[in-house]
Amino acid sequence: MASQPTPSQQHSTTGEAGGAVVSGALDLDLLGPRISRHVYGHFAEHLGRCIYGGFFVGEDSGIPNEGGIRLDVVEALRALDIPNLRWPGGCFADDYHWRDGIGPREKRPRMVNSHWGDVVEDNSFGTHEFMHLCELLGAEPYVSGNVGSGTPREMSEWVEYLTRGDDSPMASLRRANGRDEPWAVRFWGLGNEPWGCGGNMRAEHYADLARQFGTYARDHGTNELYRIAAGAADDDYRWTQVLMEGLGRRLGTRGPHRGHGLSVYQAVSFHYYTVPGPWEHKGSATEFETDDYYRTMVEAQRIEELLAGHAAVMDAYDPEKRVGLVLDEWGTWFDVEPGTNPGFLFQQNTLRDALVASVHFDAFHRHADRLVMANIAQTVNVLQAMLLTDGGTLVRTPSYHAFEMSKGHQDAQVLPLVLRSPAPALDVDGTPLRTFSASASAKDGRALVSLTNLDADRPVDVELDLRGAGVGTPSARILTADSLARHNTADEPDAVVPQAFSGARVEGGALRLELPAHSFVTVELPLQA
Ligand code: AHR
Numbered sequence: 001m002a003s004q005p006t007p008s009q010q011h012s013t014t015g016e017a018g019g020a021v022v023s024g025a026l027d028l029d030l031l032g033p034r035i036s037r038h039v040y041g042h043f044a045e046h047l048g049r050c051i052y053g054g055f056f057v058g059e060d061s062g063i064p065n066e067g068g069i070r071l072d073v074v075e076a077l078r079a080l081d082i083p084n085l086r087w088p089g090g091c092f093a094d095d096y097h098w099r100d101g102i103g104p105r106e107k108r109p110r111m112v113n114s115h116w117g118d119v120v121e122d123n124s125f126g127t128h129e130f131m132h133l134c135e136l137l138g139a140e141p142y143v144s145g146n147v148g149s150g151t152p153r154e155m156s157e158w159v160e161y162l163t164r165g166d167d168s169p170m171a172s173l174r175r176a177n178g179r180d181e182p183w184a185v186r187f188w189g190l191g192n193e194p195w196g197c198g199g200n201m202r203a204e205h206y207a208d209l210a211r212q213f214g215t216y217a218r219d220h221g222t223n224e225l226y227r228i229a230a231g232a233a234d235d236d237y238r239w240t241q242v243l244m245e246g247l248g249r250r251l252g253t254r255g256p257h258r259g260h261g262l263s264v265y266q267a268v269s270f271h272y273y274t275v276p277g278p279w280e281h282k283g284s285a286t287e288f289e290t291d292d293y294y295r296t297m298v299e300a301q302r303i304e305e306l307l308a309g310h311a312a313v314m315d316a317y318d319p320e321k322r323v324g325l326v327l328d329e330w331g332t333w334f335d336v337e338p339g340t341n342p343g344f345l346f347q348q349n350t351l352r353d354a355l356v357a358s359v360h361f362d363a364f365h366r367h368a369d370r371l372v373m374a375n376i377a378q379t380v381n382v383l384q385a386m387l388l389t390d391g392g393t394l395v396r397t398p399s400y401h402a403f404e405m406s407k408g409h410q411d412a413q414v415l416p417l418v419l420r421s422p423a424p425a426l427d428v429d430g431t432p433l434r435t436f437s438a439s440a441s442a443k444d445g446r447a448l449v450s451l452t453n454l455d456a457d458r459p460v461d462v463e464l465d466l467r468g469a470g471v472g473t474p475s476a477r478i479l480t481a482d483s484l485a486r487h488n489t490a491d492e493p494d495a496v497v498p499q500a501f502s503g504a505r506v507e508g509g510a511l512r513l514e515l516p517a518h519s520f521v522t523v524e525l526p527l528q529a
Contacts, residue, residue: 019458019517020424022436024417026511028447028527029468032414035441037083038373039364040403040410041142043329045090046125047116047382048344054380054389055133056125063392067132068125072394073380074136076387080400081407084187086142086328086375087130091115091197093189094148098158101126102177115197117343127162131183140186142328142375147191147206147213147230148199156216159188163223187373188217189328190265191230195239198230203239206230207246214264228326228373231269232310240310243268244317267324267372268314272306273333273383274299274356285334285347286485290456293352293484294428296332297454300356301434303330307367314370324372327364331377331384331399332356345382349397350487351496351518353384354479357402358437358452358520361409365439368414376403388488395488398496401479405498405522406450412443417464424460436460436515447471447525453515456484464511472526474511476504480519 044050058068065071088096092115100109101123108123134141143162145155160170165182174182190213192198194206201209210229219225229246232239247264276296277283283292310325317323332353333345340346357376364371376399380387386400423434435454440447453460478501486496504513504523515521 019455019460020436021461021463022419022423023463024419025465025467026440026447026449027416027467028442028471028525030416031442032416033368034411034413035365035368035409036372037081037410038140039368039371040080040082040407041084041086041373041375042077042082042139042379042386043086043090043375043377044379045116045382046088046092046096046113046121047090047378048341048346049381049389050378051125054382054387056129058124066136068129069133069136070389073387073389074133076394076396076400077137077139077379080386080403081410082137082139083410084140084142084373084375085134085137085379086144086187086189089144089192090329091192093144093192094146094150094198096146097150097154098127098146098161102128102161102173115343116345117341119343127158128177128179131162131179141183142187142189142373143185144189144192145213145217147194147209148197152213152216155213156218159185159217159225160220164220182221182223184223186224186226187228188225189228189230189269190214190217193233193271194230195233195236203242207242210243211246211264226267226324227265228267228269228324228328229265231271231326233270234272235306235309236270237309237313240268240270240313244314244323247317247323267326269326269328270306270310271329272303272327273329273331273377275333282334285332285337285353286350286487288352288485291428293456294426294433296352296356297359298428298431298433300359303360304363304366307363307371311367311370321370325367325370326372327374329377330360330374333383347383348487349385349388349399350485351398351479351481352484354398354402354496355452355454355518355520356384357399358406358450359454361402361406362437362439362450362452365409365414365441390490393490395490395493397488398479398486401496401498402520405477405479405520408443408448408522408524409441409450412441412448415440415442415447417449424455426455436462442527445527447527449511449523449525451513451515451521451523453517453519455517457517459517460515462511462513462515466506466509466511466525470528471506472528474504474506474523474525476501476513476521476523478516478519478521480516484518
């Protein structure tokens with residue numbers, strides 16, 4: 001058992017209600033880097049009920065669909081302004097052979113999904129279905145190519161099939177399968193987790209393969225690929241270093257002549273999951289104590305250190321930040337729900353998950369100068385899902401609402417938010433947990449401030465001096481519940497939903513509010529010219 005967390009007095013002042021007091025300043029006219037909308041990206045793998053049952057039910061289903069794609073799911077995700085969707089994996093990507101997923105469905109070969117439940121995959125959801133889904137969502141596709149068990153030719157032809165406009169062999173094949181115009185596909189992954197399920201490779205070997213596969217994944221017509229080399233697990237900074245070395249003198253350059261001045265990849269990725277316990281006993285998604293919650297939050301806050309660590313390695317090779325950092329898998333990973341297939345990674349989603357998300361968003365904003373994309377794992381029915389489906393029912397999770405409340409940060413510019421003293425902290429098994437997290441951005445004449453109080457029991461009084469611009473009346477929303485384990489179900493779909501929050505006010509040139517225990521608040525401030 002972990003020792004019960006205790007407040008670290010050196011870091012906090014106590015307010016009237018017994019909670020901490022945080023004061024600082026927010027500069028409204030110092031516009032920092034733009035927050036790529038793609039850090040609010042998503043991930044859908046052929047895993048459990050993410051694709052089948054989640055996104056795709058088939059045209060004959062009684063669930064309203066277009067071409068087999070669930071329209072309730074599409075509608076819910078459109079409300080998040082979902083910017084991109086990564087597919088088909090994950091580990092599945094390095095077993096996937098794209099030609100198995102085109103042409104008449106009844107003729108598509110089957111395969112075994114060895115990684116996830118050892119189930120038979122009938123390939124009824126393939127390239128055309130995925131591109132149709134992206135069109136319905138208004139999201140950019142991010143296709144993960146197969147490096148682990150595929151060939152450079154296979155990947156090269158997939159790019160040609162998707163993006164080439166003339167009568168080349170692959171463009172003609174696409175037309176024969178019913179799609180005349182090429183699609184625009186910018187984001188292209190060169191394999192997935194090559195240090196593990198993607199081939200158990202050493203970094204040096206993979207870096208060479210990334211160069212090789214990246215060379216043959218070609219730009220066609222006006223479609224310019226943004227190739228993403230599959231990166232490190234967690235804090236494996238050496239992996240990032242080897243990938244940066246792999247770019248060598250080609251770093252970030254592009255040129256008209258393939259093979260000369262060609263940048264073989266434009267970004268490197270890494271994966272980080274919030275896992276509160278040992279792998280064998282990660283803990284329940286819904287049955288947890290306060291110390292389990294705090295341990296989860298310590299793991300969630302590690303994202304800050306990891307982003308800084310990978311960015312520092314990249315800075316040494318690329319001070320101009322031409323190479324992007326991509327966190328193409330992140331989120332909570334708990335034990336599966338009792339009675340469900342262990343290979344399907346189905347877990348419920350509570351207010352705790354939403355706070356994990358808000359802490360990540362703040363870190364993403366602070367690293368907006370390097371982080372170009374992040375993808376929550378995974379969008380429907382798997383791990384930290386936005387949506388849970390069961391037959392025809394659809395439930396929006398607390399994490400969904402955290403994404404929705406934060407969508408105003410997409411493509412906004414970071415505003416500096418500085419605290420006068422370190423954020424209040426708790427000691428969790430010897431590790432400090434900062435219980436207050438915040439970030440802000442500006443776009444279209446208004447500022448959006450995100451504030452999270454991680455303290456399970458106590459409120460926090462916040463006072464932020466507003467500098468650089470006048471503001472109008474604030475409007476705020478809050479996501480909280482009577483317990484951290486509260487979650488939404490088909491019977492109670494709105495147990496955890498954002499509510500209007502009247503506790504934010506601007507007084508004496510400062511934004512003041514009392515954040516209740518375990519809450520996430522967003523405040524919108526109209527900026528006056
Ligand atoms: O998201 C589930 C799995 O986690 C992915 O398939 C893999 O890339 C990672 O290990």
